[in-house]
Amino acid sequence: MLSRVADSIYWMNRCIERAENYARFMDVNISLSIDLPRDLPEQWQPLVRVTGDDILFESQYGEYSREAVVEFLTFNRNNPNSILSCLTQARENARTVREIISSEMWRQINELYLSVKDMTMKRHGNLSDLYRDIKNGTHLFNGIMDSTLMHNESYHFANLGRLLERADKTARIIDMKYFYLLPRIEDVGTAIDLLQWSALLKSTSAYEVYRKKYGGMDFRNILELLVFDREFPRAIHFSLLEADRSLHAISGAPVGAFGNAAEKELGKIIARFSFNDVDDVVHHGLHEYLDDFQVRLNCLGEEIFHTFFNQVH
Amino acid sequence: MKDLLQSYQSDGFYDEVFFPSGDVRPAYRSFINDLQAISLDELRAKQHAAERTYIARGITFNVYSEGEGVERTMPFDLLPRIVSAEEWSGIERGLIQRVRALDAFLDDVYGKKLVIKDKVVPQEIIESSSGYLKACEGIHPPRNRWVNISGIDLIRHSDGHYYVLEDNCRVPSGVSYVLENREIMKRVFPGVFERTHVCPVNTYPLRLLEMLEYLSDVPEPNVVVLTPGIYNSAYFEHSFLAQQMGVELVEGRDLVVDNGVCCMRTTRGLKQVDVIYRRVDDESLDPQVFRSDSLLGVPGLFDVYRKGRVVLANAPGTGVADDKVICAFVPDMIRYYLHEDPVLPNVPTYLCWRPQEREHVIANIEKMVVKESGQSGGYGMLVGSASTRAQQEDFIGKIRKDPRNYIAQPIMALSRVPTLIGNGLEGRHVDLRPFILFGKEPLVLSGGLTRVALCKGSLVVNSSQGGGSKDTWVLSNAEGSVDHA
Numbered sequence: 001m002l003s004r005v006a007d008s009i010y011w012m013n014r015c016i017e018r019a020e021n022y023a024r025f026m027d028v029n030i031s032l033s034i035d036l037p038r039d040l041p042e043q044w045q046p047l048v049r050v051t052g053d054d055i056l057f058e059s060q061y062g063e064y065s066r067e068a069v070v071e072f073l074t075f076n077r078n079n080p081n082s083i084l085s086c087l088t089q090a091r092e093n094a095r096t097v098r099e100i101i102s103s104e105m106w107r108q109i110n111e112l113y114l115s116v117k118d119m120t121m122k123r124h125g126n127l128s129d130l131y132r133d134i135k136n137g138t139h140l141f142n143g144i145m146d147s148t149l150m151h152n153e154s155y156h157f158a159n160l161g162r163l164l165e166r167a168d169k170t171a172r173i174i175d176m177k178y179f180y181l182l183p184r185i186e187d188v189g190t191a192i193d194l195l196q197w198s199a200l201l202k203s204t205s206a207y208e209v210y211r212k213k214y215g216g217m218d219f220r221n222i223l224e225l226l227v228f229d230r231e232f233p234r235a236i237h238f239s240l241l242e243a244d245r246s247l248h249a250i251s252g253a254p255v256g257a258f259g260n261a262a263e264k265e266l267g268k269i270i271a272r273f274s275f276n277d278v279d280d281v282v283h284h285g286l287h288e289y290l291d292d293f294q295v296r297l298n299c300l301g302e303e304i305f306h307t308f309f310n311q312v313h
Numbered sequence: 314m315k316d317l318l319q320s321y322q323s324d325g326f327y328d329e330v331f332f333p334s335g336d337v338r339p340a341y342r343s344f345i346n347d348l349q350a351i352s353l354d355e356l357r358a359k360q361h362a363a364e365r366t367y368i369a370r371g372i373t374f375n376v377y378s379e380g381e382g383v384e385r386t387m388p389f390d391l392l393p394r395i396v397s398a399e400e401w402s403g404i405e406r407g408l409i410q411r412v413r414a415l416d417a418f419l420d421d422v423y424g425k426k427l428v429i430k431d432k433v434v435p436q437e438i439i440e441s442s443s444g445y446l447k448a449c450e451g452i453h454p455p456r457n458r459w460v461n462i463s464g465i466d467l468i469r470h471s472d473g474h475y476y477v478l479e480d481n482c483r484v485p486s487g488v489s490y491v492l493e494n495r496e497i498m499k500r501v502f503p504g505v506f507e508r509t510h511v512c513p514v515n516t517y518p519l520r521l522l523e524m525l526e527y528l529s530d531v532p533e534p535n536v537v538v539l540t541p542g543i544y545n546s547a548y549f550e551h552s553f554l555a556q557q558m559g560v561e562l563v564e565g566r567d568l569v570v571d572n573g574v575c576c577m578r579t580t581r582g583l584k585q586v587d588v589i590y591r592r593v594d595d596e597s598l599d600p601q602v603f604r605s606d607s608l609l610g611v612p613g614l615f616d617v618y619r620k621g622r623v624v625l626a627n628a629p630g631t632g633v634a635d636d637k638v639i640c641a642f643v644p645d646m647i648r649y650y651l652h653e654d655p656v657l658p659n660v661p662t663y664l665c666w667r668p669q670e671r672e673h674v675i676a677n678i679e680k681m682v683v684k685e686s687g688q689s690g691g692y693g694m695l696v697g698s699a700s701t702r703a704q705q706e707d708f709i710g711k712i713r714k715d716p717r718n719y720i721a722q723p724i725m726a727l728s729r730v731p732t733l734i735g736n737g738l739e740g741r742h743v744d745l746r747p748f749i750l751f752g753k754e755p756l757v758l759s760g761g762l763t764r765v766a767l768c769k770g771s772l773v774v775n776s777s778q779g780g781g782s783k784d785t786w787v788l789s790n791a792e793g794s795v796d797h798a
Contacts, residue, residue: 001561002561002577002578002579003578003579003580004578005561092543095552096542096543098371098552099553099561100556100562103556107369107370107371110369157580250580
């Protein structure tokens with residue numbers, strides 16, 4: 001397929017997945033602000049910190065108020081990663097590959113974009129409903145893609161973009177815990193600490209899975225599920241393994257070996273998750289471990305770009 | 314709708330639906346019968362549903378003059394324009410004849426130039442045309458076909474006859490609206506199509522692909538559609554046609570000339586391209602030959618084309634036939650090349666290049682439509698009756714300065730079709746753009762784009778000037794409509 005088309009499909013899916021995950025970020029905080037004891041101040045800064053756009057935020061807003069953060073992460077067109085910006089980019093990408101994707105896919109991304117844009121203009125309505133609609137809208141898109149797009153090269157580029165973005169965003173959601181402040185150091189392990197962890201689980205649709213698999217709240221088990229699980233579809237490890245399958249489906253090289261620089265890079269990242277456990281994370285430091293992972297993901301993105309999208313002939 | 318139809322006024326114009334007596338023309342009887350049975354509210358709900366569908370399907374074009382990211386849908390009116398089978402067969406004959414003559418003219422004008430030697434079209438008119446490309450002289454495009462895809466704009470005058478307003482032999486657009494309008498109409502009026510035999514239009518992409526493949530010597534050629542990109546106002550159509558044909562949509566940056574052939578960049582390296590349905594202007598095709606600042610084309614493409622290693626459809630150079638001055642000579646070309654009388658007459662045209670006609674135009678400018686010969690899309694024109702004296706003086710100045718570049722036509726009373734406006738039906742002026750494919754033989758799509766000037770009294774139907782569209786039904790039986798008991 002055309003390199004430009006592969007590039008557009010990859011980014012269309014990254015953007016949609018990003019929009020979904022931002023909706024999940026917002027959801028965590030909205031539910032936290034409901035659950036937390038009344039005397040604790042709402043914490044909105046961690047949301048922006050975790051997206052890495054805090055400098056941009058501070059150049060446009062004063063303090064990290066609920067209104068400012070909601071606006072910045074959801075509707076702000078000057079924030080290239082806001083939900084509306086992501087959906088705009090996804091739609092622009094979709095528009096350049098309209099003849100490749102199914103018309104149902106185009107229609108779904110178009111309608112999702114229009115509904116969020118509409119909300120921007122009206123600026124009223126229930127935010128929780130909005131984020132739920134965005135999640136449902138992106139799920140619907142993924143479902144439509146799964147059942148209407150040929151599972152050939154275009155599908156695998158789509159899947160690659162979607163799953164790498166998901167791995168990155170799950171890492172950031174976990175990292176959010178690092179930025180959440182506890183009232184006192186001895187609050188670790190207390191009700192508030194656990195409330196924050198369960199909010200993170202809920203935001204990744206992992207709460208029920210966790211309860212079934214592990215029962216009581218435990219920090220190590222939560223990391224086990226969100227980072228290392230091979231079966232939970234939003235776990236980092238799972239996402240990378242699936243991305244790897246698609247990457248190899250594109251080249252035809254067997255999984256476990258590599259035929260190009262992108263496969264080599266992803267293989268190295270996966271090896272780390274396959275042969276690490278929670279002890280290694282704790283030893284390394286959670287925030288540092290995740291940070292390191294994100295740097296590697298960026299390298300992988302560059303290798304994908306050079307391998308498929310910008311070959312020099 | 315019964316009372317609305319009864320109170321509808323033709324205002325002395327040729328009305329496509331009603332005889333001057335108020336009786337319904339045969340082609341419309343079945344549809345008007347159905348229309349009478351529904352209420353205004355229902356019709357408006359249908360209209361609303363159709364408009365929503367356009368937005369949801371993203372059938373939009375970009376408007377640049379109004380700031381970033383302004384997307385518009387082409388306004389669509391539900392009440393169709395219906396053409397009887399008998400009337401259509403005349404139109405079809407006229408179009409086929411015209412396209413044959415245009416194709417023969419292009420082959421001649423870039424080849425032996427007999428049309429000049431025999432003094433049918435003056436040499437200075439051809440050589441001064443901005444669409445005439447010296448680089449195309451001596452080129453024989455594949456199968457010797459130049460005008461592979463054309464759209465010819467027709468109007469119906471108050472005398473009831475069709476006239477040719479202009480030819481579009483470069484990159485005519487609008488066919489996607491023909492197909493999409495029909496899809497939406499089928500959804501909005503499902504029952505009506507069961508009672509009225511309307512010729513289908515949905516085979517167009519298949520016919521287009523067959524025609525493009527015919528142009529290549531390669532068995533199973535690799536066909537692509539070349540678009541200027543998503544910021545082009547017709548981008549929707551480019552992607553629509555690529556999708557419907559099942560071929561790649563490429564931009565200039567996807568193509569590269571390698572080893573004397575044209576290739577596209579894929580995730581697995583270069584792949585040869587055999588046929589390019591290009592929706593990029595001649596001047597932007599190849600920066601090495603034409604406009605050097607263009608980023609839309611492919612460096613070296615023209616050379617590959619000249620050597621016959623890639624097909625470009627339409628052939629570069631067809632723009633000379635779109636020149637409004639040269640258009641005036643098409644009836645002569647039909648007589649010259651085909652030895653036939655034209656079936657479809659031109660709208661009478663005065664060439665300001667001829668001193669006598671120029672003075673006539675200037676003296677009667679308030680009764681004329683003056684047009685720049687190289688412009689299209691409703692730009693660069695003056696409707697005498699709807700202009701101020703100052704605007705007229707301005708055009709007179711332009712005509713005197715550059716007479717070659719101006720033509721004038723009497724203001725034609727375009728026919729009208731009832732259109733849903735607010736809470737009622739009002740007559741609005743329409744034209745008709747049928748589409749013709751020309752590979753082995755000319756093939757006319759049984760339908761076309763009916764453009765409607767939605768502003769009251771306006772004669773300008775271009776979408777860039779506030780025009781909308783209607784579905785065009787060509788009936789398939791001789792009676793004009795199917796009787797229903």
